[in-house]
Amino acid sequence: MSFFKSDTWFDVFKHLAVIGLLAAGLVLGFFYVYLPLTTHHGETIVVPKITGMNLGELENYLDERNLAYFVDDSSYSAGTRPLTVLTQEPAPGEKVKEGRKIYISVAMSRPPVIKMPKLTEGSAKVAQLILKSYDLEIGQIKLVPDLAQNQVLKQQVNGQDIAPGAPIAKGTKVDLIVGDGQGNQEFPIPTLVNMPEDEARTLLAGQGLQVGEVFKQAAETGQTPGTVVRQRPVPGATIRTGQLMDLWIAE
Known part of the structure; x- marks a missing residue:
C-alpha cells in the first residue's frame, strides 16, 4: 500500500507521526480507562463509626463496606466489655479508598x-x-x-x-x-462548771475529749469572769473518747 511506503522524507515523518499518536493513545488509555476500571480510581468510602462495637461483629460489618481492620493496641478500660473497640484511625467521617485498613485499639479481655x-x-x-x-x-x-x-x-x-x-x-x-474520730472508751462526763476556761480545756484534752462551740455571756451575780458557767452535755451521763463538749464562759 502506498501509505506505508517510505520513498521520501515526508513519508518517514508521516509514519513517525502515526506511531506517536498510537503510543499517546495507548498511554492515555492505560491511565484514564484501564486503571480507573481496574482500581476504581476516584471512588471513596466514608469511614463508619466503629468505636463501641465488639470485635466479633466487626469483620462482617467492615466486609460489607469493603473495608478491613487491624488491631494495633489493647488497653484496660474499667466498666467496658472485653474486646470492645476503644479507638479507631481514620476517624469516622473521613473518606478512604476501598480495602483501606482501619487501625483500632480494643479493651483487654482480662484486666492487668x-x-x-x-x-x-x-x-x-x-x-x-x-x-x-x-x-x-x-x-x-x-x-x-x-x-x-x-x-x-x-x-x-x-x-x-x-x-x-x-x-x-x-x-x-x-x-x-x-x-470516726471517737474511741471505744466511755466514762462519766466531767464537771467543768466554775472551772477556769484554760483548766477546763486542759482537762478535756487529757480525757481525749474535744472542745466544741464556746459561747461568751455576761457574768451574773456570783460568777467569776473567765470561768465555765454551763456545759453541754451535762454531768450525770457518760461520754465517749473523741466526742465534743460545748462551753459557756462568763465575761
Whole structure:
C-alpha cells in the first residue's frame, strides 16, 4: 500500500507521526480507562463509626463496606466489655479508598494485675484519689471508733486485709476502714462548771475529749469572769473518747 511506503522524507515523518499518536493513545488509555476500571480510581468510602462495637461483629460489618481492620493496641478500660473497640484511625467521617485498613485499639479481655498501693495512715479522700489513679474501684467506706478521724486504718478486698504490694487486678473493689474520730472508751462526763476556761480545756484534752462551740455571756451575780458557767452535755451521763463538749464562759 502506498501509505506505508517510505520513498521520501515526508513519508518517514508521516509514519513517525502515526506511531506517536498510537503510543499517546495507548498511554492515555492505560491511565484514564484501564486503571480507573481496574482500581476504581476516584471512588471513596466514608469511614463508619466503629468505636463501641465488639470485635466479633466487626469483620462482617467492615466486609460489607469493603473495608478491613487491624488491631494495633489493647488497653484496660474499667466498666467496658472485653474486646470492645476503644479507638479507631481514620476517624469516622473521613473518606478512604476501598480495602483501606482501619487501625483500632480494643479493651483487654482480662484486666492487668498490678501491685496494691499503700492507703493506710492517710486520709480517706487521698485514698480514693489513689484508687482511681490505679484503676481500682472504691468499695465500701466503713467508719469505726478510733481517735484518728478520717484516717484509713485498714484496706480490704472481700472482707480480707490486703497488704501494700500484693497483686491485685485492675477494676477490683477495695474497701476502706476509716476512723470516726471517737474511741471505744466511755466514762462519766466531767464537771467543768466554775472551772477556769484554760483548766477546763486542759482537762478535756487529757480525757481525749474535744472542745466544741464556746459561747461568751455576761457574768451574773456570783460568777467569776473567765470561768465555765454551763456545759453541754451535762454531768450525770457518760461520754465517749473523741466526742465534743460545748462551753459557756462568763465575761
